[in-house]
Amino acid sequence: MSTPNMKDFYDCVVIGGGPAGGTAAAIVAESGASTLLIERDPVPRFHVGESLMPECYWPLERLGLIDQVKRSGWQTKKSVQFVTHTGKESAPFFFREHDERECSTTWQVERSEFDKMLYDRASELGADCFDRTRLIDVQTEAGETPDQPVARAVVVKTADGTEKTIGCKVVVDATGQQAFLAGKMGLKEINPDLKKAAIWTYYRDAVRGEGDNDGATIILYTKSRDSWFWFIPQSRGITSVGCVGDNDYLLKGRGTPEEIFEEELANCPGLAPRLANATRVGKITTAKEFSYMTRRHAGPGWVLIGDALGFIDPVYSSGVYFALEMGVRAGDAIVDGLKKNDLSPEQLGNWTEDFKEGASRIRELVHAFYNKDFSIGRFMKEHPEYRGNVTDLLIGRVFHEDAGKMFPALDRSIEMARANAMSKADSMADTKPMST
Numbered sequence: 001m002s003t004p005n006m007k008d009f010y011d012c013v014v015i016g017g018g019p020a021g022g023t024a025a026a027i028v029a030e031s032g033a034s035t036l037l038i039e040r041d042p043v044p045r046f047h048v049g050e051s052l053m054p055e056c057y058w059p060l061e062r063l064g065l066i067d068q069v070k071r072s073g074w075q076t077k078k079s080v081q082f083v084t085h086t087g088k089e090s091a092p093f094f095f096r097e098h099d100e101r102e103c104s105t106t107w108q109v110e111r112s113e114f115d116k117m118l119y120d121r122a123s124e125l126g127a128d129c130f131d132r133t134r135l136i137d138v139q140t141e142a143g144e145t146p147d148q149p150v151a152r153a154v155v156v157k158t159a160d161g162t163e164k165t166i167g168c169k170v171v172v173d174a175t176g177q178q179a180f181l182a183g184k185m186g187l188k189e190i191n192p193d194l195k196k197a198a199i200w201t202y203y204r205d206a207v208r209g210e211g212d213n214d215g216a217t218i219i220l221y222t223k224s225r226d227s228w229f230w231f232i233p234q235s236r237g238i239t240s241v242g243c244v245g246d247n248d249y250l251l252k253g254r255g256t257p258e259e260i261f262e263e264e265l266a267n268c269p270g271l272a273p274r275l276a277n278a279t280r281v282g283k284i285t286t287a288k289e290f291s292y293m294t295r296r297h298a299g300p301g302w303v304l305i306g307d308a309l310g311f312i313d314p315v316y317s318s319g320v321y322f323a324l325e326m327g328v329r330a331g332d333a334i335v336d337g338l339k340k341n342d343l344s345p346e347q348l349g350n351w352t353e354d355f356k357e358g359a360s361r362i363r364e365l366v367h368a369f370y371n372k373d374f375s376i377g378r379f380m381k382e383h384p385e386y387r388g389n390v391t392d393l394l395i396g397r398v399f400h401e402d403a404g405k406m407f408p409a410l411d412r413s414i415e416m417a418r419a420n421a422m423s424k425a426d427s428m429a430d431t432k433p434m435s436t
Helices: 019-030 054-062 066-070 111-124 180-185 247-251 257-266 319-340 352-369 376-382 384-395 407-431
Strands: 009-015 035-038 075-077 079-083 106-108 128-130 134-141 150-157 163-173 188-190 196-204 217-221 227-233 238-246 285-288 292-294 302-304
Touching (some): 009 019, 019 111, 019 163, 019 319, 035 111, 054 066, 111 128, 134 163, 134 180, 163 180, 180 302, 196 257, 238 257, 319 352, 352 407, 376 384
Parallel strands (some): 009 035, 035 128, 079 217, 163 302
Antiparallel strands (some): 075 106, 150 163, 196 238, 196 285, 217 227
16 A cells, blocks of 8 residues: 655544544545544554444444454454452343344454554545654634634644644544643543543453353452452453552552552452463553543534543443544534535534433443442342343443433432441441440
8 A cells, every 4th residue: 555645735634543533534535535644653553442332333334344353353242241349240241132133242452453454444445644643733713703713724743754734624633632622722621520540451361251251341349449440351362451440549649550550459359360370461551530521522624533522431441432433423524514515613513412412321320330339230130121221331322312211210229229328337336335
């Protein structure tokens, strides 16, 4: 595949070669619009976030990549499982029990390979793709209102160190948690209730589930429930293992990240046996305060997608699916806008409210997960009629009216558990002998 020359003007410039950027660039380029995709790092590049939701099937099908994914050799994922703070394992949530179609099997991917597949697909469909190309600035001019600047060009530094200004009709910010435009325009807001941190690494020969549960994403609480671990089996015998907790709890005043990780591992009865004979093969990596949303998601000639628009939490592995979905939706809005010569915020962001409504259901489930009065096992025993609804959320099937129907019952379950815990505490206080 020959490398194109970077032109001075494009219909659409996409900044960031992750799942959101690669998808958007592919959709726009396929329409025949001139498209530039730039990525700061060399492609392929490392990234965490290996677990796909089953609903990733549909954007991958849209891109014509299902057969390629099947041939990839990545670990298949057919279920999700939870392990309590005492080490008790829930029954796996097998996706096929809710939907027998092929789309119920998904994958645990190597993100360097997965993202490169999307990057290459954008190129195959006509996008000019350049890695090792760093964004310096997005040039804007005054719009109709002071808070709505119009994107007109990007300034980049290419692999050979040359600085170049490229005019365009639309800028797509897919810069991930760097969130370039959100930072430039002051749009990024940290979620005060989800100020979390993560420490993660990789192991070889960890003990996995059995049979069809061998590729399951497993979520494991620590004894104190002040943190939890993800366990994501990948191909080639490698497993991604990460610990998540409040930023202050996990990273402040506790030693090195490696020391903290080992302390938390010792505090996780469900995980330690799985790693007893495993060998750590990756460095310890940290991230913090990664849950946020942007106040605006599109403006005249620009739109935010992927983590540049917002990120919820890693617990239900929604990040890659939401990135792919945003890439498709934003790509379609751009293609339609270019045809109509309408690149207004309303046109470029016409998908964002529906998307946020669906994403809010995952956010609500995340908030429940971090509530110590919540137990998904107890909720399933109390309300077996909602097992399909829970599985819908774990699949990523959140963009329909009934996706949130279980939440009133879930809220009542949490309130009852809290009331019972308070009643038990009061009873113990009443029976405690008085000191003399």
